[in-house]
Amino acid sequence: MIIIMEPGATEEQINKVVKKLEDNGFRINMNLGDVLTVIAAIGDKRLVQPQSIASFEGVREVKLIQEPFKLASRESKKEDTVIEFPNGVKIGGKNKPVIMAGPCSVEAEYNGLLEVAKVAKKCGAQILRGGAFKPRTSPYDFQGLEEKGLELLKRAKDETGLLIITEVMDTTDISAIAEVADILQVGARNMQNFKLLKALGKCEKPVMLKRGAAATIREFLLAAEHIMYAGNEQVILCERGIKGIDSTYTRNTLDLAAVPIIHKYSHLPVIVDPSHGTGRRYLIEPMSKAALISGANGLMIEVHHDPDHASSDGAQSLTIAQFENMMNDINKLIGRLDWDNQHEQQ
Ligand code: PEP
Ligand code: MN
Numbered sequence: 001m002i003i004i005m006e007p008g009a010t011e012e013q014i015n016k017v018v019k020k021l022e023d024n025g026f027r028i029n030m031n032l033g034d035v036l037t038v039i040a041a042i043g044d045k046r047l048v049q050p051q052s053i054a055s056f057e058g059v060r061e062v063k064l065i066q067e068p069f070k071l072a073s074r075e076s077k078k079e080d081t082v083i084e085f086p087n088g089v090k091i092g093g094k095n096k097p098v099i100m101a102g103p104c105s106v107e108a109e110y111n112g113l114l115e116v117a118k119v120a121k122k123c124g125a126q127i128l129r130g131g132a133f134k135p136r137t138s139p140y141d142f143q144g145l146e147e148k149g150l151e152l153l154k155r156a157k158d159e160t161g162l163l164i165i166t167e168v169m170d171t172t173d174i175s176a177i178a179e180v181a182d183i184l185q186v187g188a189r190n191m192q193n194f195k196l197l198k199a200l201g202k203c204e205k206p207v208m209l210k211r212g213a214a215a216t217i218r219e220f221l222l223a224a225e226h227i228m229y230a231g232n233e234q235v236i237l238c239e240r241g242i243k244g245i246d247s248t249y250t251r252n253t254l255d256l257a258a259v260p261i262i263h264k265y266s267h268l269p270v271i272v273d274p275s276h277g278t279g280r281r282y283l284i285e286p287m288s289k290a291a292l293i294s295g296a297n298g299l300m301i302e303v304h305h306d307p308d309h310a311s312s313d314g315a316q317s318l319t320i321a322q323f324e325n326m327m328n329d330i331n332k333l334i335g336r337l338d339w340d341n342q343h344e345q346q
Pocket of ligand 1: 131186187188240
Protein backbone atom coordinates (compact mmCIF):
# COMPACT_ATOMS: atom_id res chain seq x y z
CA MET A 1 0.00 0.00 0.00
CA ILE A 2 1.01 3.64 -0.45
CA ILE A 3 0.61 5.99 2.48
CA ILE A 4 0.60 9.67 1.65
CA MET A 5 1.23 11.81 4.73
CA GLU A 6 -0.22 15.28 5.26
CA PRO A 7 2.12 18.11 4.19
CA GLY A 8 2.84 19.08 7.80
CA ALA A 9 3.07 15.54 9.20
CA THR A 10 5.55 15.35 12.07
CA GLU A 11 8.44 12.93 12.31
CA GLU A 12 6.70 11.27 15.23
CA GLN A 13 3.54 10.70 13.19
CA ILE A 14 5.56 9.26 10.31
CA ASN A 15 7.54 7.00 12.66
CA LYS A 16 4.35 5.68 14.23
CA VAL A 17 3.00 4.58 10.85
CA VAL A 18 6.32 3.03 9.88
CA LYS A 19 6.60 1.18 13.20
CA LYS A 20 3.12 -0.29 12.94
CA LEU A 21 3.89 -1.59 9.47
CA GLU A 22 7.38 -2.83 10.26
CA ASP A 23 6.14 -4.62 13.38
CA ASN A 24 3.84 -6.55 11.07
CA GLY A 25 6.59 -7.57 8.69
CA PHE A 26 6.08 -4.88 6.02
CA ARG A 27 9.02 -3.61 4.02
CA ILE A 28 9.14 0.15 3.92
CA ASN A 29 10.37 2.41 1.20
CA MET A 30 10.26 6.08 2.17
CA ASN A 31 10.06 8.90 -0.28
CA LEU A 32 10.63 12.20 1.50
CA GLY A 33 9.49 14.81 -1.00
CA ASP A 34 9.80 18.57 -0.51
CA VAL A 35 6.16 18.81 0.42
CA LEU A 36 4.79 15.33 0.96
CA THR A 37 6.18 12.20 2.52
CA VAL A 38 5.08 9.05 0.73
CA ILE A 39 5.57 5.64 2.32
CA ALA A 40 5.47 2.55 0.13
CA ALA A 41 4.75 -0.49 2.31
CA ILE A 42 5.07 -3.97 0.92
CA GLY A 43 3.69 -6.83 2.93
CA ASP A 44 0.67 -8.89 3.79
CA LYS A 45 -2.24 -6.48 4.02
CA ARG A 46 -4.28 -9.04 5.95
CA LEU A 47 -1.99 -8.20 8.90
CA VAL A 48 -2.52 -4.43 8.73
CA GLN A 49 -5.74 -3.19 7.24
CA PRO A 50 -5.29 -0.10 5.05
CA GLN A 51 -8.27 1.53 6.79
CA SER A 52 -6.55 1.26 10.15
CA ILE A 53 -3.49 3.12 8.82
CA ALA A 54 -5.78 5.72 7.24
CA SER A 55 -6.97 6.67 10.73
CA PHE A 56 -3.45 7.35 12.06
CA GLU A 57 -2.75 11.02 12.75
CA GLY A 58 -0.92 12.82 9.99
CA VAL A 59 -2.07 10.39 7.28
CA ARG A 60 -3.75 12.04 4.33
CA GLU A 61 -4.52 9.03 2.17
CA VAL A 62 -3.85 5.31 1.88
CA LYS A 63 -3.88 3.83 -1.60
CA LEU A 64 -3.64 0.22 -2.61
CA ILE A 65 -1.12 -0.45 -5.34
CA GLN A 66 -2.93 -1.69 -8.39
CA GLU A 67 0.09 -2.81 -10.35
CA PRO A 68 1.93 -5.96 -9.29
CA PHE A 69 5.24 -4.09 -9.41
CA LYS A 70 5.50 -1.84 -6.40
CA LEU A 71 8.93 -0.26 -5.94
CA ALA A 72 9.15 0.33 -9.70
CA SER A 73 5.69 1.87 -9.86
CA ARG A 74 4.86 5.51 -10.38
CA GLU A 75 2.32 5.11 -7.59
CA SER A 76 5.03 4.45 -5.04
CA LYS A 77 7.32 7.22 -6.31
CA LYS A 78 5.95 10.15 -8.26
CA GLU A 79 9.27 11.78 -9.21
CA ASP A 80 11.39 10.29 -11.98
CA THR A 81 14.39 8.33 -10.81
CA VAL A 82 17.57 10.08 -11.87
CA ILE A 83 20.79 8.10 -11.81
CA GLU A 84 23.78 10.29 -11.25
CA PHE A 85 27.41 9.39 -11.86
CA PRO A 86 30.44 10.91 -10.14
CA ASN A 87 31.42 12.74 -13.35
CA GLY A 88 28.09 14.57 -13.42
CA VAL A 89 26.27 12.51 -16.08
CA LYS A 90 22.64 12.00 -15.16
CA ILE A 91 20.19 9.49 -16.63
CA GLY A 92 16.48 9.98 -16.25
CA GLY A 93 13.89 12.65 -15.59
CA LYS A 94 14.19 15.85 -17.57
CA ASN A 95 17.93 15.48 -18.05
CA LYS A 96 19.31 15.55 -21.55
CA PRO A 97 19.09 12.07 -23.12
CA VAL A 98 22.33 10.13 -22.88
CA ILE A 99 24.08 8.35 -25.73
CA MET A 100 25.67 4.93 -25.18
CA ALA A 101 27.72 3.85 -28.19
CA GLY A 102 30.31 1.24 -29.05
CA PRO A 103 30.83 -2.14 -30.62
CA CYS A 104 28.62 -5.13 -29.97
CA SER A 105 31.60 -7.08 -28.62
CA VAL A 106 34.93 -5.92 -27.31
CA GLU A 107 37.44 -7.44 -29.72
CA ALA A 108 41.14 -8.15 -29.37
CA GLU A 109 42.18 -5.19 -31.50
CA TYR A 110 42.21 -2.37 -28.96
CA ASN A 111 42.78 0.42 -31.47
CA GLY A 112 39.37 -0.16 -33.06
CA LEU A 113 37.65 0.16 -29.70
CA LEU A 114 39.62 3.29 -28.87
CA GLU A 115 38.84 4.88 -32.21
CA VAL A 116 35.11 4.26 -31.74
CA ALA A 117 35.29 5.55 -28.16
CA LYS A 118 37.07 8.76 -29.15
CA VAL A 119 34.60 9.52 -31.94
CA ALA A 120 31.66 8.66 -29.68
CA LYS A 121 32.93 11.13 -27.11
CA LYS A 122 33.55 13.82 -29.72
CA CYS A 123 29.96 13.37 -30.94
CA GLY A 124 28.53 13.83 -27.44
CA ALA A 125 28.20 10.26 -26.18
CA GLN A 126 28.73 9.86 -22.47
CA ILE A 127 28.90 6.06 -22.24
CA LEU A 128 30.94 3.43 -24.08
CA ARG A 129 29.26 0.08 -24.64
CA GLY A 130 30.94 -3.22 -25.49
CA GLY A 131 30.28 -6.82 -24.51
CA ALA A 132 33.10 -8.78 -22.87
CA PHE A 133 30.85 -11.63 -21.76
CA LYS A 134 28.64 -12.34 -24.75
CA PRO A 135 25.37 -14.28 -24.73
CA ARG A 136 25.38 -15.89 -28.19
CA THR A 137 22.51 -17.83 -29.69
CA SER A 138 24.97 -20.29 -31.23
CA PRO A 139 27.83 -21.90 -29.28
CA TYR A 140 29.89 -21.72 -32.50
CA ASP A 141 29.83 -17.92 -32.59
CA PHE A 142 32.36 -15.62 -30.91
CA GLN A 143 31.75 -15.86 -27.16
CA GLY A 144 33.52 -12.70 -26.00
CA LEU A 145 36.95 -11.96 -24.56
CA GLU A 146 35.66 -12.08 -20.99
CA GLU A 147 38.27 -10.76 -18.47
CA LYS A 148 40.57 -9.62 -21.27
CA GLY A 149 37.64 -7.64 -22.68
CA LEU A 150 37.13 -5.97 -19.30
CA GLU A 151 40.77 -4.91 -19.31
CA LEU A 152 40.35 -3.29 -22.72
CA LEU A 153 37.22 -1.47 -21.57
CA LYS A 154 39.13 -0.21 -18.56
CA ARG A 155 41.89 1.12 -20.83
CA ALA A 156 39.35 2.90 -23.03
CA LYS A 157 37.69 4.36 -19.96
CA ASP A 158 41.01 5.65 -18.63
CA GLU A 159 41.94 7.14 -22.00
CA THR A 160 38.63 8.83 -22.80
CA GLY A 161 36.86 9.41 -19.48
CA LEU A 162 33.72 7.81 -20.89
CA LEU A 163 31.54 5.79 -18.55
CA ILE A 164 31.37 2.06 -19.32
CA ILE A 165 28.40 -0.24 -19.73
CA THR A 166 28.93 -3.95 -20.25
CA GLU A 167 26.91 -7.12 -19.86
CA VAL A 168 26.88 -9.48 -16.92
CA MET A 169 25.64 -13.01 -17.56
CA ASP A 170 26.49 -14.80 -14.35
CA THR A 171 26.39 -14.00 -10.64
CA THR A 172 30.00 -15.12 -10.27
CA ASP A 173 31.21 -12.35 -12.62
CA ILE A 174 29.43 -9.45 -10.91
CA SER A 175 32.29 -8.25 -8.73
CA ALA A 176 34.91 -8.32 -11.52
CA ILE A 177 32.57 -6.49 -13.91
CA ALA A 178 31.52 -3.95 -11.28
CA GLU A 179 35.18 -2.96 -10.86
CA VAL A 180 35.31 -1.72 -14.43
CA ALA A 181 31.71 -0.98 -15.42
CA ASP A 182 29.75 2.08 -14.34
CA ILE A 183 26.53 0.35 -15.40
CA LEU A 184 26.00 -3.42 -15.47
CA GLN A 185 23.83 -4.58 -18.33
CA VAL A 186 21.46 -7.52 -18.09
CA GLY A 187 20.80 -8.80 -21.59
CA ALA A 188 17.43 -9.66 -23.06
CA ARG A 189 18.16 -13.37 -22.69
CA ASN A 190 18.68 -12.99 -18.96
CA MET A 191 15.78 -10.68 -18.18
CA GLN A 192 14.14 -13.40 -16.14
CA ASN A 193 17.29 -14.92 -14.68
CA PHE A 194 15.99 -14.25 -11.20
CA LYS A 195 19.11 -15.43 -9.41
CA LEU A 196 21.15 -12.91 -11.40
CA LEU A 197 18.60 -10.14 -10.80
CA LYS A 198 18.60 -10.80 -7.06
CA ALA A 199 22.39 -10.82 -6.93
CA LEU A 200 22.45 -7.49 -8.79
CA GLY A 201 20.16 -6.17 -6.09
CA LYS A 202 23.16 -6.39 -3.78
CA CYS A 203 25.46 -4.58 -6.22
CA GLU A 204 26.18 -0.90 -5.66
CA LYS A 205 26.40 -0.01 -9.34
CA PRO A 206 23.40 0.91 -11.54
CA VAL A 207 21.93 -1.89 -13.61
CA MET A 208 20.49 -1.55 -17.12
CA LEU A 209 17.91 -4.26 -17.67
CA LYS A 210 17.06 -5.10 -21.28
CA ARG A 211 13.57 -6.26 -22.17
CA GLY A 212 13.30 -9.96 -22.97
CA ALA A 213 12.46 -10.66 -26.60
CA ALA A 214 9.10 -12.12 -25.63
CA ALA A 215 8.45 -10.21 -22.43
CA THR A 216 5.35 -8.14 -21.78
CA ILE A 217 5.84 -4.70 -20.27
CA ARG A 218 4.48 -6.04 -16.99
CA GLU A 219 7.01 -8.89 -16.95
CA PHE A 220 9.72 -6.37 -17.76
CA LEU A 221 8.76 -4.15 -14.84
CA LEU A 222 8.46 -7.14 -12.53
CA ALA A 223 11.99 -8.18 -13.50
CA ALA A 224 13.13 -4.67 -12.51
CA GLU A 225 11.20 -5.11 -9.28
CA HIS A 226 13.35 -8.15 -8.43
CA ILE A 227 16.52 -6.04 -8.55
CA MET A 228 14.90 -3.25 -6.55
CA TYR A 229 13.35 -5.55 -3.98
CA ALA A 230 16.77 -7.11 -3.43
CA GLY A 231 18.13 -3.68 -2.56
CA ASN A 232 19.30 -1.84 -5.68
CA GLU A 233 17.00 0.94 -6.80
CA GLN A 234 19.34 2.23 -9.51
CA VAL A 235 17.68 0.46 -12.39
CA ILE A 236 17.52 1.65 -15.99
CA LEU A 237 15.20 -0.09 -18.42
CA CYS A 238 16.07 -0.72 -22.06
CA GLU A 239 13.60 -1.39 -24.85
CA ARG A 240 15.46 -3.45 -27.47
CA GLY A 241 12.70 -4.93 -29.58
CA ILE A 242 10.49 -7.93 -29.15
CA LYS A 243 9.66 -10.90 -31.36
CA GLY A 244 7.15 -9.73 -33.93
CA ILE A 245 5.39 -11.49 -36.76
CA ASP A 246 7.75 -10.27 -39.48
CA SER A 247 11.46 -10.97 -39.41
CA THR A 248 11.90 -10.39 -43.14
CA TYR A 249 12.65 -6.71 -42.85
CA THR A 250 13.68 -6.38 -39.21
CA ARG A 251 15.42 -8.57 -36.64
CA ASN A 252 12.95 -7.59 -33.91
CA THR A 253 9.96 -5.30 -33.58
CA LEU A 254 11.00 -2.16 -31.74
CA ASP A 255 8.18 -1.34 -29.35
CA LEU A 256 8.46 2.42 -29.04
CA ALA A 257 5.08 2.70 -27.37
CA ALA A 258 6.75 0.97 -24.43
CA VAL A 259 8.60 4.24 -23.72
CA PRO A 260 5.62 6.45 -22.81
CA ILE A 261 3.84 3.45 -21.28
CA ILE A 262 6.73 2.80 -18.93
CA HIS A 263 7.00 6.49 -18.11
CA LYS A 264 3.32 6.44 -17.18
CA TYR A 265 3.53 3.40 -14.91
CA SER A 266 7.08 3.65 -13.62
CA HIS A 267 9.55 6.29 -12.48
CA LEU A 268 12.57 4.42 -13.88
CA PRO A 269 14.58 5.80 -16.83
CA VAL A 270 14.09 4.18 -20.24
CA ILE A 271 16.78 3.77 -22.90
CA VAL A 272 16.05 2.60 -26.46
CA ASP A 273 18.38 0.28 -28.38
CA PRO A 274 17.43 0.57 -32.07
CA SER A 275 20.44 -1.57 -33.10
CA HIS A 276 19.11 -4.82 -31.64
CA GLY A 277 15.59 -3.46 -32.00
CA THR A 278 15.78 -3.43 -35.80
CA GLY A 279 18.96 -5.30 -36.77
CA ARG A 280 19.31 -3.08 -39.84
CA ARG A 281 21.74 -0.22 -40.16
CA TYR A 282 19.47 2.05 -42.18
CA LEU A 283 16.72 1.88 -39.55
CA ILE A 284 18.86 3.08 -36.67
CA GLU A 285 18.73 6.79 -37.37
CA PRO A 286 14.96 7.07 -37.92
CA MET A 287 14.22 4.86 -34.92
CA SER A 288 16.67 6.82 -32.74
CA LYS A 289 14.87 10.03 -33.61
CA ALA A 290 11.49 8.47 -32.96
CA ALA A 291 12.73 7.09 -29.64
CA LEU A 292 13.86 10.53 -28.47
CA ILE A 293 10.58 12.10 -29.51
CA SER A 294 8.69 9.40 -27.65
CA GLY A 295 10.52 10.42 -24.47
CA ALA A 296 13.45 8.01 -24.22
CA ASN A 297 16.06 9.00 -21.65
CA GLY A 298 18.80 7.84 -23.97
CA LEU A 299 19.93 5.62 -26.81
CA MET A 300 22.21 2.61 -27.08
CA ILE A 301 23.84 2.38 -30.51
CA GLU A 302 26.22 -0.23 -31.90
CA VAL A 303 29.16 1.34 -33.75
CA HIS A 304 32.15 -0.54 -35.17
CA HIS A 305 35.38 0.66 -36.79
CA ASP A 306 35.00 -2.06 -39.47
CA PRO A 307 31.48 -3.57 -39.33
CA ASP A 308 32.13 -5.97 -42.23
CA HIS A 309 34.68 -7.74 -40.07
CA ALA A 310 32.97 -7.39 -36.69
CA SER A 311 32.93 -10.48 -34.45
CA SER A 312 29.22 -9.97 -33.80
CA ASP A 313 26.30 -7.91 -35.09
CA GLY A 314 28.19 -6.26 -37.95
CA ALA A 315 25.01 -5.93 -40.04
CA GLN A 316 23.39 -3.65 -37.51
CA SER A 317 26.53 -1.73 -36.52
CA LEU A 318 27.06 1.76 -37.86
CA THR A 319 30.39 2.69 -39.33
CA ILE A 320 32.17 5.53 -37.58
CA ALA A 321 31.25 7.90 -40.43
CA GLN A 322 27.59 6.85 -40.31
CA PHE A 323 27.53 7.40 -36.56
CA GLU A 324 29.09 10.86 -36.86
CA ASN A 325 26.60 11.74 -39.53
CA MET A 326 23.66 10.51 -37.48
CA MET A 327 24.85 12.34 -34.38
CA ASN A 328 24.75 15.63 -36.26
CA ASP A 329 21.02 15.31 -36.51
CA ILE A 330 20.55 13.64 -33.13
CA ASN A 331 22.37 16.48 -31.36
CA LYS A 332 20.22 19.01 -33.20
CA LEU A 333 17.11 17.09 -32.21
CA ILE A 334 18.21 16.84 -28.58
CA GLY A 335 18.80 20.59 -28.61
CA ARG A 336 15.29 21.19 -29.89
CA LEU A 337 13.58 18.93 -27.38
CA ASP A 338 12.25 20.93 -24.52
CA TRP A 339 14.41 19.61 -21.70
CA ASP A 340 14.20 22.11 -18.89
CA ASN A 341 16.95 20.58 -16.79
CA GLN A 342 19.87 19.77 -19.04
CA HIS A 343 23.07 18.49 -17.52
CA GLU A 344 26.50 19.70 -18.53
CA GLN A 345 27.96 18.09 -21.61
CA GLN A 346 30.74 15.70 -20.58
C1 PEP B 1 23.87 -6.37 -26.31
O1 PEP B 1 23.43 -5.25 -26.08
O2 PEP B 1 25.08 -6.61 -26.40
C2 PEP B 1 22.94 -7.50 -26.46
C3 PEP B 1 23.38 -8.75 -26.51
O3 PEP B 1 21.66 -7.14 -26.59
P1 PEP B 1 20.32 -7.95 -26.22
O4 PEP B 1 20.54 -8.53 -24.84
O5 PEP B 1 19.29 -6.87 -26.25
O6 PEP B 1 20.14 -8.99 -27.28
MN1 MN C 1 24.94 -6.81 -30.39
